[in-house]
Amino acid sequence: MAPLRSWLPIDPRSHFSLHNIPFGIISTSADSKPCPAIAIGDHALDLRAFTAGNGFAALSTIQPHQSVFSESTLNAFAALGRPLHKVVREYLQSVLLKDGPFPDVLEKNEKLRQSALLPLEDCDTHLPLRIGDYTDFYAGLHHAHNVGVLFRGPQNALQKNYKHLPVGYHGRASSVVVSGTPIQRPRGQILVDPEKGPELSPCRKLDFELELGCFVCASSDLGESIAVDDAPDYLFGIVLMNDWSARDIQAWEYVPLGPFNSKNFGTTVSPWVVLMDALEPFAADGIENDVPSLPYLDERGRKSNFAIDLTVTLRTASGLTSTLTKTSARNLLFSFPQMLAHHTVGGCPFNVGDLLGSGTISGKGKDEKGCLLERSDNGKIEVELEGGERRLFLEDGDTLTLSGVCGQGDGALVGFGECTGTIVEAVR
Amino acid sequence: MAPLRSWLPIDPRSHFSLHNIPFGIISTSADSKPCPAIAIGDHALDLRAFTAGNGFAALSTIQPHQSVFSESTLNAFAALGRPLHKVVREYLQSVLLKDGPFPDVLEKNEKLRQSALLPLEDCDTHLPLRIGDYTDFYAGLHHAHNVGVLFRGPQNALQKNYKHLPVGYHGRASSVVVSGTPIQRPRGQILVDPEKGPELSPCRKLDFELELGCFVCASSDLGESIAVDDAPDYLFGIVLMNDWSARDIQAWEYVPLGPFNSKNFGTTVSPWVVLMDALEPFAADGIENDVPSLPYLDERGRKSNFAIDLTVTLRTASGLTSTLTKTSARNLLFSFPQMLAHHTVGGCPFNVGDLLGSGTISGKGKDEKGCLLERSDNGKIEVELEGGERRLFLEDGDTLTLSGVCGQGDGALVGFGECTGTIVEAVR
Numbered sequence: 027m028a029p030l031r032s033w034l035p036i037d038p039r040s041h042f043s044l045h046n047i048p049f050g051i052i053s054t055s056a057d058s059k060p061c062p063a064i065a066i067g068d069h070a071l072d073l074r075a076f077t078a079g080n081g082f083a084a085l086s087t088i089q090p091h092q093s094v095f096s097e098s099t100l101n102a103f104a105a106l107g108r109p110l111h112k113v114v115r116e117y118l119q120s121v122l123l124k125d126g127p128f129p130d131v132l133e134k135n136e137k138l139r140q141s142a143l144l145p146l147e148d149c150d151t152h153l154p155l156r157i158g159d160y161t162d163f164y165a166g167l168h169h170a171h172n173v174g175v176l177f178r179g180p181q182n183a184l185q186k187n188y189k190h191l192p193v194g195y196h197g198r199a200s201s202v203v204v205s206g207t208p209i210q211r212p213r214g215q216i217l218v219d220p221e222k223g224p225e226l227s228p229c230r231k232l233d234f235e236l237e238l239g240c241f242v243c244a245s246s247d248l249g250e251s252i253a254v255d256d257a258p259d260y261l262f263g264i265v266l267m268n269d270w271s272a273r274d275i276q277a278w279e280y281v282p283l284g285p286f287n288s289k290n291f292g293t294t295v296s297p298w299v300v301l302m303d304a305l306e307p308f309a310a311d312g313i314e315n316d317v318p319s320l321p322y323l324d325e326r327g328r329k330s331n332f333a334i335d336l337t338v339t340l341r342t343a344s345g346l347t348s349t350l351t352k353t354s355a356r357n358l359l360f361s362f363p364q365m366l367a368h369h370t371v372g373g374c375p376f377n378v379g380d381l382l383g384s385g386t387i388s389g390k391g392k393d394e395k396g397c398l399l400e401r402s403d404n405g406k407i408e409v410e411l412e413g414g415e416r417r418l419f420l421e422d423g424d425t426l427t428l429s430g431v432c433g434q435g436d437g438a439l440v441g442f443g444e445c446t447g448t449i450v451e452a453v454r
Numbered sequence: 455m456a457p458l459r460s461w462l463p464i465d466p467r468s469h470f471s472l473h474n475i476p477f478g479i480i481s482t483s484a485d486s487k488p489c490p491a492i493a494i495g496d497h498a499l500d501l502r503a504f505t506a507g508n509g510f511a512a513l514s515t516i517q518p519h520q521s522v523f524s525e526s527t528l529n530a531f532a533a534l535g536r537p538l539h540k541v542v543r544e545y546l547q548s549v550l551l552k553d554g555p556f557p558d559v560l561e562k563n564e565k566l567r568q569s570a571l572l573p574l575e576d577c578d579t580h581l582p583l584r585i586g587d588y589t590d591f592y593a594g595l596h597h598a599h600n601v602g603v604l605f606r607g608p609q610n611a612l613q614k615n616y617k618h619l620p621v622g623y624h625g626r627a628s629s630v631v632v633s634g635t636p637i638q639r640p641r642g643q644i645l646v647d648p649e650k651g652p653e654l655s656p657c658r659k660l661d662f663e664l665e666l667g668c669f670v671c672a673s674s675d676l677g678e679s680i681a682v683d684d685a686p687d688y689l690f691g692i693v694l695m696n697d698w699s700a701r702d703i704q705a706w707e708y709v710p711l712g713p714f715n716s717k718n719f720g721t722t723v724s725p726w727v728v729l730m731d732a733l734e735p736f737a738a739d740g741i742e743n744d745v746p747s748l749p750y751l752d753e754r755g756r757k758s759n760f761a762i763d764l765t766v767t768l769r770t771a772s773g774l775t776s777t778l779t780k781t782s783a784r785n786l787l788f789s790f791p792q793m794l795a796h797h798t799v800g801g802c803p804f805n806v807g808d809l810l811g812s813g814t815i816s817g818k819g820k821d822e823k824g825c826l827l828e829r830s831d832n833g834k835i836e837v838e839l840e841g842g843e844r845r846l847f848l849e850d851g852d853t854l855t856l857s858g859v860c861g862q863g864d865g866a867l868v869g870f871g872e873c874t875g876t877i878v879e880a881v882r
């Protein structure tokens with residue numbers, strides 16, 4: 027398929043090609059009230075201004091719902107459901123299309139372009155949805171295996187349940203923040219010297235975790251299960267997610283009830299939600315599971331992971347940037363539909379805006395690790411950076427950036443932009 | 455202190471004496487829109503109607519905030535902060551006081567009594583606050599010890615971290631429901647026969663957990679810690695909480711990230727929030743910690759647990775009721791202020807309406823166990839019930855009821871009422 031062309035100049039390497047149309051929440055210095063937008067090339071299309079300027083005039087199905095574009099989160103838009111997301115996305119594509127059917131809506135409407143088409147660099151981005159509950163899974167098989175080897179040795183690396191169900195735990199919704207939010211190094215109880223007992227200390231093993239996040243766009247009731255075949259209807263779209271982790275706090279606190287303060291000091295997501303429809307052309311198999319699935323998890327061969335190329339870079343306080351990781355989002359043993367089917371099999375209810383995390387994504391190779399715990403062998407092997415610096419874990423002033431993109435062709439990339447955060451020193 | 459007397463007839467054994475004044479959310483068949491209320495004796499005082507009828511005329515400090523009593527949750531009232539909770543509670547006490555200072559407000563105001571003072575039995579109760587995040591702790595030392603003995607033997611019953619920090623995990627906020635909500639037996643993956651692998655099955659080890667829940671009434675920012683001495687200002691009030699648990703699902707799923715589907719199918723709270731001010735006369739020491747606290751957890755001897763007498767009863771489908779448990783809420787090693795200080799020491803932010811669970815409360819005695827896992831020795835020792843029935847775990851049709859009360863004196867009880875739920879059969 028030839029790439030779609032827009033009348034708006036778009037860099038052919040932009041993550042936000044006409045094939046993408048991701049949704050987010052923006053504000054500007056001129057209008058500080060956050061509102062929905064899409065990203066297109068190096069612009070944001072402010073959907074509140076677009077609606078006010080009658081931009082949806084040619085799309086009758088959205089008329090009764092236009093108030094969703096005056097909200098300060100995407101929850102109301104998400105709640106309209108996947109058929110409407112598809113219609114709105116395709117309409118916006120057609121409005122932006124070169125020689126498209128609706129030139130009068132925006133291309134030839136100087137006034138609306140002035141009010142609604144804003145340079146991305148002038149926009150602040152905000153958390154795209156109001157999150158009710160956030161759950162983090164552990165579906166990155168190579169990550170789970172590598173971490174298991176570190177802590178239990180190669181014979182018992184994976185727990186017995188691992189391939190039978192998507193292992194997950196409830197995370198902290200209140201500390202999910204948008205890309206760019208500074209991350210303060212957490213303090214916490216750490217057992218340095220077992221003779222002396224734990225001390226309260228700034229984390230010394232601060233790590234990132236390369237993950238995908240998936241937002242839910244439909245609710246389910248207490249007692250209701252979502253069948254794995256129906257689960258795609260409940261998925262709004264995907265973002266990059268960095269589940270910042272304090273490994274030393276985690277090691278002391280996590281028995282027997284799992285990670286807690288080691289994970290709840292911040293979780294960063296990218297600002298632009300790539301809709302499931304935009305990802306569909308990049309659907310792919312994940313890791314093949316050599317354990318047969320129980321029927322409630324059986325997708326019968328449907329491709330429900332995605333061929334997203336993922337990159338992690340680290341910029342140190344010196345200003346030099348090093349690539350830490352290059353891998354693929356295909357390195358997952360379970361898909362988001364499987365996670366949702368498992369999460370609800372006992373009747374746990376969902377709300378629009380709930381967030382699912384994939385778990386850390388690592389490939390098999392040395393340069394494919396989704397966290398420093400794996401990469402540095404839990405602080406034993408130094409990672410060499412540009413300019414001769416080295417790292418075991420993150421230092422104050424480090425800026426960690428995840429990026430992800432689907433597709434190769436110029437002018438047709440479907441990307442996530444960046445998910446970034448800079449470490450600031452702990453409070454004393 | 456002699457008990458306060460009201461002009462309103464109140465059963466001297468009522469949990470909702472004039473000393474209590476707990477807050478909740480009600481609706482009636484006449485007015486189905488939920489609104490705030492207090493419980494007093496066997497009545498609810500509808501605070502929306504009370505406000506509309508100018509009931510707060512004599513309390514100028516609440517005038518600018520009266521809209522909080524038109525909300526469908528207590529979040530806005532809670533957010534006013536503890537000084538205003540105190541003023542409102544004491545004002546309502548004085549309005550209800552026999553020979554009190556404000557007879558014209560309600561006692562002699564037939565019209566307002568008709569519109570605002572409703573028989574409790576005519577009221578439906580609702581979840582009292584909109585919960586952002588819910589965290590369950592594990593501060594019941596005897597419970598943790600008993601469960602540890604069951605799974606790891608008496609030598610390693612408590613994990614090494616247990617006395618150093620309040621162990622906790624993030625729970626699922628979406629499945630917290632109000633007393634009376636039926637609880638559907640969850641399905642889930644269970645490993646019955648390791649040779650055959652896990653199966654999807656209705657839970658066969660369905661249990662309750664006797665806990666207290668504490669609602670938060672002030673927010674904190676990302677990166678901010680709440681000092682243990684300041685933590686009481688962040689606490690709104692306490693409810694009874696039943697953290698329903700599926701022990702067989704839990705046993706298979708919980709390594710290495712903690713309980714998940716075994717806990718997220720329902721958590722029941724009592725409808726009436728007993729304010730911290732009402733509990734203050736019953737402040738008591740918890741279990742003495744023989745491990746010195748790090749400074750951030752050190753309450754320096756402040757009594758911050760409560761002498762709440764707790765009872766658990768089980769009514770089976772036959773209609774016969776048996777008492778399963780009698781114990782005290784003093785059986786906690788850590789207090790809610792310590793939990794909040796620990797939860798925020800790394801900078802995890804809080805929102806108004808967030809819920810903290812104490813962990814299962816068990817005493818030392820055989821009849822003081824806060825769950826059936828302990829009581830039946832994980833399904834090995836039958837519990838004998840009235841009428842010759844027996845239980846290892848909960849059966850369909852069983853109604854489990856927690857109750858809790860402070861004080862002995864007639865007419866001065868500060869109680870929680872009931873937290874109840876009936877088990878309905880699993881979906882197939």
Ligand SMILES: [Ca+2]
Pocket residue numbers: 162163235237269383385386
């Ligand atoms: Ca993670």
Ligand SMILES: [Ca+2]
Pocket residue numbers: 590591663665697811813814
């Ligand atoms: Ca519990």
Ligand SMILES: [Mg+2]
Pocket residue numbers: 197268269270289290291292293
């Ligand atoms: Mg996190």
Ligand SMILES: [Mg+2]
Pocket residue numbers: 625696697698717718719720721
């Ligand atoms: Mg629960």
Ligand code: NI
Pocket residue numbers: 069143144145
């Ligand atoms: Ni421009």
